[in-house]
Amino acid sequence: MNNEPVTTFFPDLRFLGIPMLSWIIAIGVAIISFIVLRLAVSFLHRRLSTVASRSSSVVGGVAGMVVGGTSNTLLALAAVLIGAGLLDLPPAWLDRVSSLWFVVLVLQAALWGSRAITLVMTHYMQGKGGNERVQLSALTSLMMWGAKVLLWAIVLLAMLSNLGVNITAFVASLGVGGIAVALAVQNILGDLFASLSIAVDKPFEVGDFIVIGSLAGTVEHVGLKTTRIRSLGGEQIVMANTAMLTSTIQNYKRLAERRIVFEFGVTYNCTAAQARKIPQIVEQIVRSLDCTRFDRSHFRGFGESTLDFETVYIVLNPGYNVYMDIQQSINLRLMEELDALGVEFAFPTRTIHVASMPATVRRDQKSEAPAPAAAPEPALEGAGPTA
DSSP: OOOOOHHHHGGGOEETTEEHHHHHHHHHHHHHHHHHHHHHHHHHHHHHHHHHHHHTOHHHHHHHHHHHTOOHHHHHHHHHHHHHTTSOOOHHHHHHHHHHHHHHHHHHHHHHHHHHHHHHHHHHHHTSOHHHHHHHHHHHHHHHHHHHHHHHHHHHHHHHHHTTOOOHHHHHHHHHHHHHHHHHTHHHHHHHHHHHHHHHHOSOOTTOEEEETTEEEEEEEEOSSEEEEEETTSOEEEEEHHHHHTSOEEESTTOOOEEEEEEEEEOTTOOHHHHHHHHHHHHHHHHTSTTEEEEEEEEEEEOSSOEEEEEEEEESSOOHHHHHHHHHHHHHHHHHHHHHHTOOBOOOOOOOOOOOOOHHHHHHHHHTSOOOOOOOOOOOTTOOOOO
């Protein structure tokens, strides 16, 4: 029986020209490296999470979750590369191992960056209110998509460059292709940037009542390309974001108070004393109501068939129904007070005065009238020419 030591047996076995003992050592080192790396990542994750929970640090919490998302596959590949570094590899394989190290590190950094972008945007959205969160969803989706595309494009180009690929022509092709795509979808891109402008500038938010030209309604959804509005009639209006930003938008949701100007007219039978009392009556009516602030009331001028009065007051509540209730109360009280004062509201009328002509003028006109011409004598029948 052969009792040779195991160490004298392994040198006779080779794989790819490398002794089997070296392979066993490399595999062992790879396994130990993976365990150490996994434990280090777990420790760092717990440490960052603990610090973030104690200090309420957003950065620490995001960093802990980013580290916790480390890829086990890439850790295993890194451990294999550590073990491969112990082998006596040919120069060509050493170059490939170096390139793989770069790929592993860049891929893991890209995964960390992508996860960080998602977590930061999510945390930003959670700090907003309901309506603002809904409105910013389009912006955050667009920003996350753009940031991730840029990140992975840089990673791809870096890996290709490290592998020896000439990326100059590839980058130039991407530029030309990007210009062609931008020209082809310029309307869509215009709406996308309009959505970004709406989200940043906030001319309106979801739930606001807005008026755009002849359209009026409540904003239901702000998308990447269109905005949906629920009109007063109940139907849904879908409008392109670009068209909205090129129009004048009236936002009634942000109305703090309403300035109301209303006019009325009374008949010309109203005396000066009564006209002087009417602004005082209107002021008393407005001041007696809640949620109002009186501004002015004046006898404005003389109309064709009315004496015109103008009143200005402020409704302290922006609600439209509140304003209409107040205006109705003013109108009813004004009808009662003017009726008690003996003044009537005017309506379109026209009075025609027909003046009679004096008698002396009529006689003078008769005397100056020319005498009527004499009628011609009728010709006699059968009468011939005279001699």
